[in-house]
Amino acid sequence: MAKITAKDAILLIGGYNLSSFAAAYETITEIDPVEVTGFGDGSKNFTPGMKTGRISATMMWDKTAASVHAALKAPGTGIVSIMPEGYALGNPSFSLPYMQANYLPQGGVDDSIKIGTLNFESYGVNVGVEHGVALAHATVTGTTTGTGVLIGAGTFALYCVLHIWTATADGTYSIVIQESDSLGSGYGAAIATFTLDGTVIGAERQLVASAARKAYMRAVATKTGGTAVDFGYSILLAHS
């Protein structure tokens, strides 16, 4: 397969789409090796220990409302997601529930103001960096039913992530994930329902306990009330 440019990456932090202020990112999954070498082993012997998950992002400064400084100046917790190849339905994604470990505004006389490299450490009960796919990334003005993505049938838990980066100024949204055995039809009741209603910028992760799952999954955003105004959101899905 050919090389793929990284320039189209999408970086979402706590709901904020900060792609055009991000210069670089890195996702880190590490497993501590626990040595269990015993007498008679031909070489050192290790078994997997605890996993570590971290996402780092190098950011530019911006003081505009709903941008870098406003979103990141008070390190807290949230969800960070990256679509490394940009958005197309089913494109790969990385997500991580995080604790923001630092905030580093900096400047040099011959350079632009930067935030430096921020570290988002794994936070809460999770599995570290979640490698999934993108189900949605769009600006819409009303109810939007997504196209299904082939996840593959099986028994697994689901890690569902929603980022709202343009809140709707009128009306509310109900956002769910549905499954089906076929791509174009047969989608049943929601298997995951987000609580965010689209009226504020934010991010949310829903954990769906392990169960038998169907092959295709799609996202549906249903608008209630209000006029046709912009609503920007992304939905990412990973599984165990």
Place this chain on the structure above:
Amino acid sequence: MTFGTGVAAVANSIAGLTVAGVTMRDTDQIPPSGSMVCPIFCPQPNGFVSDLSVERTTFGINGTGRLDLRYTLNYVYLHAPVGGSVGAFDLYAGMMSKIALILNAIMNNDSVTGAEDIKPGGIGDMGVVIDPTGKEYWGTLVAIDVLEYVQP
């Protein structure tokens, strides 16, 4: 994001600098010759913009990302016609003084409309330069390095 409007804006800003005893000119004011207009500082018609480089600084394609745009604007300073004084080099010291004033004006006005930063990038051919008609003048070439932030 656009390129070109920055060049015009920077050239206009440079033409607006005040340098005692020197006429500062914009791209729409390049004289056909140096006759009767010296001392004059104007865009060099042959190679006004050079050394263009574009560096991608953030993610985003098709105009949604941010770029650092660097280029050099090349100017010519015509001080006085060669042979226009009694002694062959009588005008040389005066030329040096004016060049110093021009460089000081650029260094002390480094945040101009159209660019994040400008600074002298070099001087060359100090001594005899020629105007578009081929006539010789005491003068020099001045390069001005420009940095623009191209943003969505």
